[in-house]
Amino acid sequence: MKSLLNNIKSRFSIKDVTEQRSNLVFIDVARESAVPLITYLRDYEGMTHLVLLTAADWIEENEFQLTYLLNNPEQKFDIGVRVRISREKATMETAHHLWEQVATYQRELKEMFGIDFPGSPGVDKPFILEGWDDLPPYRRDFDTKKYSEDTYFPRPGRESNDPAEYMKKKMYPNEK
Amino acid sequence: MSLKDILSPFTAWKHVVKDPVTIKDPFTREAAERYRGFHKNDIETCIGCGTCEDICQNAAIDMVPVDGIETRDGDSGLRPMVDYGRCCWCALCVDVCTTNSLSLSNHYNWIDEDPDQFRYIPGVDKKEWDTNEKGWKKPEGNYELYDINRVKMEEQAPESRDDSFIEIVKGYSKEQALLEADRCVACGICTATCPAHMGIPEYIKAIRNDDLEEGLRILYDTNPLPEICGRICTHKCETVCSIGHKGDPISIRWLKRYIADQHPSDQYKEILGTRDIELNGKTVAIVGSGPSGLSAAYYLALLGYKCTIYEKLPEAGGMMRYGIPEYRLPYDQIDKDVNYILSLGVEIKTNTNIGTDITLEELQEQYDAVFAGTGLHMGRSTRVPGTDHQEVYQAVDLLRDVVLGKEIPVKENIVVIGGGNVAMDITRTLARLQKVKFGKVSIIATSLESEDIMPADREEVVEAREENATIIPGWGPTKIETEGEHLKGLHVVKCTSVFDEEGRFNPKFDEEQIDYFKGEMVVESIGQGMDISYFKGDIKENLKLDNRGRIIVNENFQSSIDWLFVGGDIIQGPDVIHGIANGHKAAIGIDKFLGEG
């Protein structure tokens, strides 16, 4: 793994390397080098198995984080390639040509996060949701509880008391 | 493809002659012993802390009032109601239950046409599974979802402390405080019980978040004496703490002290935002600088009143300074709290006795309102034969003399009558003086109440014993044996019960069992009385008292004389946190009174 890291450090601009476990390393790279890096990892370093591709929303920093988790089935270790992209009009280069399932992942990301992957097959087709007209639901600023309460009529008749407030009210009725 | 492939499947037919494996009567089949079925709740044990509601990710549990369950200290009077349109039977509510009252039966069957039926209050609404013994219970062993054991507090060892007045409790380090704060389930049962209604879960949360400035702000919302309270509060909150039902209660008092300890007093104004307070031009006189007086002064000062405290003794603090030994409450900590209050523009006039140096009438003329929090500074006597002897002392007097630096006539053998905290204070103070003077401790403290109902804090008793004092509860004094100038000892008789069935003080004795404690000095510590001789003339005439001689005040602590507010121990009995709460409410009352006028 050491030599692999050295190899990619000499070839790509790596921002940061985090060693999570002896067999799991996360690499932060700039957006431009992400797809070339995973292509390189797949073709030259034996990281032939794409475990997953997913995103996380760092809304405070106004960025999305994309994680391509790659696995080396021979030497049994994983590398997570992390890329930060802007939340505004989020787009990312497609990687569907590398693995067949990437198109599906990208389709999901487009739908659930609103990250576009121009050129990815079927990326604009709805995947899971149907007739969705709100924010992409996995974004942090989408409030699922509020949406649910507004849309799906919770059954009435439920009300709860906070023990502290209730006790104060009961035991000291004169105090406000 | 072979002949075998065609023939071998027919072997399946051998099953046609075997018995079906079907469960013959699925309608009465019982679930497994541990099965998670519908909820049961022992409502007598349940305290309605709502922790089950907190952990329920389905929002399936509501805390609702229940007929027949009264709200009282340590019991919110609420009980969980479960909505089976939400429940997922994960049983985390059972595992997290602070009283182990909640459990699941292994009953699984509930069919109904009406979707609004699927909710009920376990234990209250009778269900067929209430008597079902099987079902999910919290796993045994060390299985807890939170730590039920208190983080150990470092203290001075008994050997190193029994001859000095250095503070015993060292206070929590950050790691310890974080661990201790983590134990809190934030139920809020303590909040109402605390006379000052301190935001206990909130400031504990601030500790967890390591946001101690926020913690300090929460403390000062309801309590301007956190350093003091963090040490000597009677912590009624800890008594009712829900975790205390199956483990140690959260050490709320020490966590409060931890917050206050972390901030030097010069940062207070910055943190609390009290740098610039605009005066509103009105003035209030406060008689007595005890907890209620200081608390009233603080909250009035925040509201812009100009306050002046009149104190009889040389320094501020009242009973906190003159009634509590230094090893429990060091003077510098009192100063820290008091000085901060004074720094807000509160003026203090020490060595000023109301009635002699200045009269109440004069105060009335000079100020818009007066708050009196003069406390209980007179010891009460048992009035058994021999109490008029010169070697019989009052605990409050002795404690005050210690602080004032007067010589204390310590004898080799001492008997203390009383089982409260003051008794423990004087016992341990005298024990220290004995150790210094004679090199050994020989002091007996005896109380009417038996060990389990002694009013003193448990740790006080334990620590006193660690310091070699002898505590013998359950005896009532009958006679002090004297011999001229010398005192010989105390005759006692076994006390069988202290309170009658209605809870009134009415001790019963077993005359058969008697004992005799030898000693050259007896200290009485069975309670204190108030000295309200400064109310004179018209004021005394107009002041309404109840039949037991106590001043009647309304909920704003306003007495029958509208400009006179009274609070603290003289209203509520001896308790620092009550005093603080009184002072706070009186401040609000004064503001209301003066705001209207």
Add this chain to the structure above:
Amino acid sequence: MKEDFKKRTVITPEGKPLEIDPVKDYFSDARPKVHKPANPVIEKFANWARANSLWVLGFGTGCGAIEMRPLMTPRFDAYRYGIQWRPTPRQASVFVISGYLSVKTLKRVVRTYEQMQNPKFVVGLGSCTINGGMYWDSYNTINRLDHYLPVDVYIAGCMPRPESLLHGFEELKKIIKEGRGEGANKYAEEFDWYKANQKKVIKDWDMPDYNW
């Protein structure tokens, strides 16, 4: 709306333009009718038969479907109580809503329900059908089944055990025998209310109101 469902104009072999509205062509938009029960004696006999021949539609809408297999296999063998599978809605009489309904499934469920023949019964299985269950705050699952379909009986649980399901079916039988299983008529009577609720949550409503 899907491309296939949009209105379009085709040229007939005669060379004339012809407008096609696939939605109208594929589905019916006639309102459902209230079917009055027949005379009491016949109805009683019919109800007995209906109760003892519950054909359950094989549509596992949520995770509850997993307990259907034990139910219909040797261990619990619901067949002996007159409960059978039916793969097509046309022939089924009982619709078991096995748990939560996502909006996407709800649309299919409504369609499927409407294809079933009167009288038809709905069993709400699991907490999710009662008040949203553990997905009470999910943006994609409905909370109360009775807002969208008339429900005859609910079975609490997450998941209800097969025994509970059998109890539920017994309860349903009782309801049917007592002549209270009139969900289909209720649906017809309060059709507009149900439709409004359905339309509120199903955002891409690309079918007529009633489509059998």
Add this chain to the structure above:
Amino acid sequence: MDFGFKHILYALLTVFIVLNYGLILQGIVRKIGARVGRRYGIRWYQPYIDIIKNYAKRSTITHGVMFYIAPVFRLTGGIGLLLFMPVIFGSEIFSNFSFAGDLVLVLYFQFFGVLGMALGAAEGGHPYSAIGVSRGLSQVTAFELPLTLGVLAIAMQYQTLNITEIVAAQQGGFLSWTLFTNPFATIAIMFSFLGAMGRSPFDVVLAPQEIPIGPPTEFHSGLLGVLQLNRAIFPAAKLILFMNLLFGGATSWPELVVKTFLIYMWSVFVGTVFPRFRVDQSVRWFLVVPLTIAIIAIILIRF
């Protein structure tokens, strides 16, 4: 053949008995299948309740005239098959409308119902129906070929196209049954019988896992009730046919019950343990195995 009013009553009685027999047989056979799966299975009278339930449905929708007629066609196929062959040999009451060429008519009725169904199902408009029908037709065609050849072999053997005569020829001890006198034809016919009964491995037409129950997908309520009646009568009629052709017919009802039950069990015996063939596989199988045997039977008869 004199068509008297009496005969019609007799025929109705036959239909009634066979219908009930068919329903009970259906229930019992399903129970036996369930036993192999180690469970109790349905109540034996469940098919009755199902039919009543379906007739008691309040609403029916239609897809057109053919949609209504198809179940009637289907039922006609079943009843027609039954009515043109002797049920109890030698009984005047239960010999039905057997006549000189009834064997031909009976073979036609085998096919008739399927055709009617095909028209109706196609009108139902459901793609699964269409697929089911196309599969059904190809499979029927495939097993009709060996069946027809087998029947032909029997007709040639007995030199008649009258079933009553064929049965009569088989009287006198079980060794005179076609089963023993013409085993190849019997084997060919019994293989075709597997297909005719629509059980595994030849149930791809109704295959619930692949195309939910095929042609009858859209049929419901009373229409399904009619189909269910047919589903009771048709197999029973087929069983009687095969019994008459191969196993010496029956001279009494108990004999009929025993024989037909055992014949039925042959298809159950195979069907319970085997998965189903795809339609191309089953067609190929019919065109290879039974057809070859049927041809051998014909050739043997010729010589």
Add this chain to the structure above:
Amino acid sequence: MRSNILNITEDRSQFPEKNAEGKIDVDLSSHKYLKLWQGPQHPGITGNMSLELTVLGDEVMDCETHVGYLHRGFEKLMERRKYIQCFPIVCRVAVPEPDFNEYCFASAMEELAGIEVPEMAEWLRTLTLEMSRLQSYLMWIGGQSGAFGSGIIGQWANYLRDLVLDRFEELTGGRIYHMYQLPGGVRGLLPDGFKDRMEETLQTIEEFMSDIEKVMFNNAVFKKRSVGMGYIDPSWVDKFGITGPNARAAGVAKDIRKDYPYLKYDQLDFDLVMGKDSDIYTRADVRRRDLLLSVDLIRQIFAKMPEKGEIKAPTPNVLHWKVAPGETYSRAECTRGEYGYYMVSDGTEYPRRINVRGPSYTHAVALLEKMIINTNIADVAGLMVSLHTYPPEIER
């Protein structure tokens, strides 16, 4: 390699001609093609998904997978639940095998929080995972035979599964959703007599499995339907992200239990179950042998695990458990392949993001869409079941 109506052996995967996008041009109005939807209401579909098939006669020309019927938004829901509150909901991601979710979630969280799980709890976790594998395979075997029209296997297999569920009920208190592997440990020791009853169950399973082998695997018709059907080329394994039995049946040794030993798998003695023909039959056979391996592993676990011990490590108060910031990925071998949880913590009481990687994600969409082309409609269900797909883990 493949089979079709006319049994033409040349490669028909390019028939009909594909356009530039790799799709065929379908003009439905030509009446040459028929659109056929399998699902969501369809008995041959496992779980709730639908396949949009374009068929020509009985042959599938094109297929598109539609999912989302079971979408509950788990990953979103978990973001607004405290860690402990995620624990009851993770098992709902995959109904047939809730335990792998519980394990992956708990282990990811424990890794980030730095919690060491007690020995006994690890053994019990291993036990539940193997029991879970057992019952999942048993359900699958019923589905696989059912998809080809043999009901009897499904009856037996579901009975066996029910026996395992009974054991689960005794051990965990739940039949389907066990909610047993709490972060930090497990929620109970073995009940009295559990081992004996489990052994009895295992014997029944072995007994029935030998019957199932005779009736299902030595069955002319089943072989006819499955041998040579649904071929997966070993080179596709990486290309499509295929894992688990599907990969092993293609001769690619992939098993997380061996490759990345977790829990107590390093102390258990077993060999990978491999196949080489990579068709439906081989995959079924690999799963059958894997099932028997689980039986063996459960016996080994019983032999090796201690009698008593701590079941839960002390954890912070679960009501406000803050997990140290960081990211990790925790995986386990489930019956369908690699199951994994990718967890991002931002140091608060709530997870920042949890992504569930279910093996069906790749198997049921990209792979199925490719494999289904030019097969018979009748084979679609069998093919799908042979990949052992389960929709909820695709859409979560």
